Amino acid sequence: MSKGKSRIWTKDFIIIVIANFFIFTSFQMTLPTLPLYVQEIGSNETWVGIIVGIFTFSALLIRPFGGKMLDTTGRAPVFITGLAILVISLYSLAVSTTILILVAVRIVQGIGWGLSNTASGTIASDLVPKDRRGEGLGFFGLSGNLALAIGPALGLFLVNHIEFSTLFIICGSLTLIALLLALNVKYVKAEPLTQAEIEEDELNTSRFNFFEKRALPASALLFFITFTFGGIATFLPAYTFQQGFAPHYIQIYFVLYALALVTTRFFAGRIYDRRGLAIVFIPGSLLIIAGLTLLAILNSPVYLFVGAILYGLGFGTVQPALQASAINTTPPRKRGMANATFFSAFDLGVGLGAMTFGLVAQYDDYNMIYWVSAASGCLSLVLFFILRSARKIV
Numbered sequence: 001m002s003k004g005k006s007r008i009w010t011k012d013f014i015i016i017v018i019a020n021f022f023i024f025t026s027f028q029m030t031l032p033t034l035p036l037y038v039q040e041i042g043s044n045e046t047w048v049g050i051i052v053g054i055f056t057f058s059a060l061l062i063r064p065f066g067g068k069m070l071d072t073t074g075r076a077p078v079f080i081t082g083l084a085i086l087v088i089s090l091y092s093l094a095v096s097t098t099i100l101i102l103v104a105v106r107i108v109q110g111i112g113w114g115l116s117n118t119a120s121g122t123i124a125s126d127l128v129p130k131d132r133r134g135e136g137l138g139f140f141g142l143s144g145n146l147a148l149a150i151g152p153a154l155g156l157f158l159v160n161h162i163e164f165s166t167l168f169i170i171c172g173s174l175t176l177i178a179l180l181l182a183l184n185v186k187y188v189k190a191e192p193l194t195q196a197e198i199e200e201d202e203l204n205t206s207r208f209n210f211f212e213k214r215a216l217p218a219s220a221l222l223f224f225i226t227f228t229f230g231g232i233a234t235f236l237p238a239y240t241f242q243q244g245f246a247p248h249y250i251q252i253y254f255v256l257y258a259l260a261l262v263t264t265r266f267f268a269g270r271i272y273d274r275r276g277l278a279i280v281f282i283p284g285s286l287l288i289i290a291g292l293t294l295l296a297i298l299n300s301p302v303y304l305f306v307g308a309i310l311y312g313l314g315f316g317t318v319q320p321a322l323q324a325s326a327i328n329t330t331p332p333r334k335r336g337m338a339n340a341t342f343f344s345a346f347d348l349g350v351g352l353g354a355m356t357f358g359l360v361a362q363y364d365d366y367n368m369i370y371w372v373s374a375a376s377g378c379l380s381l382v383l384f385f386i387l388r389s390a391r392k393i394v
Contacts, residue, residue, distance in 0.1 A: 006129045006131055006132055007129070008128050008129070008132055008135065008136045008139065010127060012127055012185050012186050012187075013124070013127040013128065013136070013140075015181050015182075015184060015185050016120060016123055016124055016127065016140070016181075016182075016185060017124075017139065017140055017142075017143045018143070018181060019120070019177075019178040019181040019182055019185075020120050020124075020140065020143040020144060020178075021143035021144070021146060021147055022174045022175065022177050022178040022181075023083070023086070023116060023117075023120070023147075023174075023175055023178045024143065024144040024147035024148070024151065025147040025150060025151045025154070025174055026086075026090065026151075026171040026172070026174040026175045026178075027113070027147070027151070028147050028148055028150070028151020028152050028155065029151045029152070029154055029155030029158070029167070029170075029171050029174075030090075030093075030155065030168070030171055031151070031152055031155070032152045032155055032156055033155045033156065033159050033164070033167060034051060034052070034093075035051070035052070036159065036164075037093075037102075037164045038051055038099070038102070040164065041097060041098065041099065041102070042099075047099055050103065051099075051102060051103065051106055053351070054103060054106050054107055054110065055106045055107075055109060055110040055113070056110065056347055056350070056351045057110065057351070058106070058107045058108075058109075058110025058111055058113075058114065059110040059111070059113045059114035059117070059347060060114070060344055060347045060348060060351070061114070062110070062111045062114035062115060063114045063118050063340040063343055063344045063347070064211065064337070064340050064341075064344065066078055066082070066114055066115045066118045066119065066336070066340055067118055067122075067212070067336040067337035067338075067339060067340025067341070068336065068337060068340075069336070070118065070119055070122050070335070070336025070337075070339070070340075071333055071334060071335070071336040071337055074187065074189075075119055075122060075123050075126065075187045075188070075336075076182075076185075076187045078115055078118075078119045078336075079115070079116060079119035079120060079123060079182055080179065080182055080183065081115060082111075082112050082113070082114070082115025082116030082117075082118075082119055083112070083116050083175060083178055083179040083182055084112075084179060085108060085109075085111055085112030085115065085116075086109065086112035086113060086116055086175045087112075087172050087175045087176050087179055088108075088112075088172075089105050089106075089108045089109035089112055090109070090168055090171045090172035090175055091168070091169060091172040092105045092108075093105055093109075093168035093171075093172075094164075094165040094166075094168040094169050094172075095165070114343075117343060118336070118339050118340050118343055119336075121137075121140075121323070121339045121342075121343065122335050122336050122338075122339040123185070123187065123188075124136070124137060124140040125137060125323075125324075125327045125335060125339065126187070126188035126332075126335065127188060128140075130328065131273060132269075132270075132273055133269075133273065133324045133327060133328060134268070134269035134270070134271075134272030134273045134280075134320060134321055134324040135269035135270045135272075135273055136269065137269060137320045137323050137324050137327075138264070138265040138266075138268055138269030138270075138316075138320040139265055139269070140320075141265060141316075141319065141320050141323075142262060142265040145258055145261045145262050145265070145316070146258075146262065148254075148258050148261070149254075149255060149258035149259070149262070152254070153251070155167065155171075158170070211337065211340070211341040211344070212326075212330055212334050212337035212338040212340070212341045214326075214329045214330045214334070214338065215326035215327075215329065215330055215337070215338035215339075215341040215342055216341065217325075217329075217387045217392045217393040218322040218323070218325040218326035218329070218342065218393060219322075219326060219341050219342050219344070219345035220345065220383060220387075221281070221318075221322055221380050221383060221384055221387070221393075222318075222319070222322050222323075222342065222345045222346055222349065223345040223346075223348060223349040224349065224376050224377070224379050224380035224383065225285070225288065225315065225318055225319070225322075225349065225376075225377065225380050226345070226346050226348075226349030226350050226353065227349040227350070227352060227353040227356075227373070227376045228288065228292060228353065228373035228374075228376050228377055229315070229349070229350050229353060230349070230350050230351070230352070230353020230354035230355075230356070230357055231353060231354075231357040231369040231370060231372070231373045232295075232311070232373075235357055235358075235361055235366060235369055236250065236253065236295070237250045238361075238366065239295075239298070239366040239367075239369070240253070240298075240304065242366060243298060243299075245301060245304065249301055249304060252305065252308075253304055253305065253307075253308045254308070256305055256308035256309050256312065257308040257309075257311060257312040258312065259312070260308065260309045260310075260311075260312025260313045260316065261312040261313075261315060261316035262316070263312075263313070263316070264312075264313055264316030264317045265316065265320070268280055268284070268316060268317040268320065268321065269320050269321070269324070272320070272321040272324060272325075273324075277321055277322075277325050277393060278384075278388065280317050280318065280321045281317075281318055281321060281322070281384055282381065282384070283314075283317070284313075284314045284315075284317035284318035284321070285314065285318060285377055285380055285381045285384070286314070286381075287310045287311070287313050287314030287317070288310070288311055288314035288315060288318070288377045289314075289374050289377040289378060289381075290307075290310045290314075291306075291307040291308070291309075291310035291311030291312075291314060292307070292311065292370045292373045292374040292377060293370070293371075293374050294306055294307035294310065295307050295367075295370040295373075296367050296368075296370035296371045296373075296374060297367070298367065298370075322342070323339075323342055325393060326338050326339075326341070326342045327339070329393075353373075353376075356372070357369045357372070357373075360372060
């Protein structure tokens with residue numbers, strides 16, 4: 001393949017990367033501020049959990065339908081519809097003054113997120129050449145990583161200076177910019193079906209497929225990896241507080257994590273494209289396990305900061321490689337369902353992880369959360385070798 005055909009940074013790819021940055025920045029700005037808003041309108045921590053959880057549940061339910069629509073009706077309708085729903089729901093947060101209205105808006109927001117997020121990943125995988133897909137998806141993921149480094153801090157800063165309603169209008173406007181950018185993308189059309197594919201479709205017309213089976217091995221590995229993230233995102237702030245660390249140490253943790261994540265985007269995908277999944281997944285998983293083990297034995301800020309770097313390097317190495325693996329083992333006409341399967345595993349891992357670790361925290365010390373997380377990382381490695389020996393993953 002010529003260098004021209006292997007080019008990653010086309011106009012359309014740059015647009016979709018920028019659009020993804022605005023989408024994720026808006027999402028990350030609301031992540032730490034919505035619980036504060038729930039408390040401001042007079043609701044308790046139980047409702048905070050519901051408001052956070054209902055969004056993930058809504059997105060998880062819509063993803064399979066979004067994946068199917070991506071493969072049947074095309075990329076543009078799903079992406080633009082999802083973004084439009086997101087814009088409306090974010091603006092609606094500004095006038096959600098009761099908890100029941102807020103719950104309804106969050107359900108709608110989850111639908112918009114599930115559609116747009118699944119579509120953007122599919123579009124990005126369309127736009128990068130197959131021989132550089134790991135590298136290209138790594139750079140695409142970089143936009144979300146930068147948003148992770150900027151969004152939460154920006155949201156918390158703004159909410160100390162402006163009303164919540166103004167903050168939500170700003171978030172809606174950022175997503176509106178993404179929608180306007182999406183209207184300027186030239187979307188890749190699906191390749192014509194072969195006769196064998198047409199016959200396979202005819203055999204499956206009587207039932208709706210809720211997942212793409214060829215993407216399941218990579219998605220199963222991702223599940224055990226993102227399961228560990230539930231403990232970090234949900235309980236690490238309380239854990240560091242219990243350890244007597246200064247409040248800003250947790251902010252430093254997430255900045256170091258994001259920087260390590262960003263660093264991997266410049267080499268991990270390229271290594272995957274040239275050497276395959278094993279060469280990045282095995283060391284990446286070991287880095288994750290090491291980072292979690294440091295949290296489990298946490299007795300110094302040094303352990304916290306080194307753990308952030310190790311976990312960020314590991315997660316940033318593993319996630320785009322698994323996504324590329326899921327896409328590369330799936331024909332183009334099933335790419336939407338492959339991404340839906342992959343991101344559903346992502347959501348399910350984070351959600352079930354947070355729920356499981358809530359029970360662990362109730363009956364044991366916080367450090368047990370990270371021993372369990374490290375065990376989940378070990379399970380992902382064991383599963384990888386099982387799948388590889390069965391030739392279910394390459």
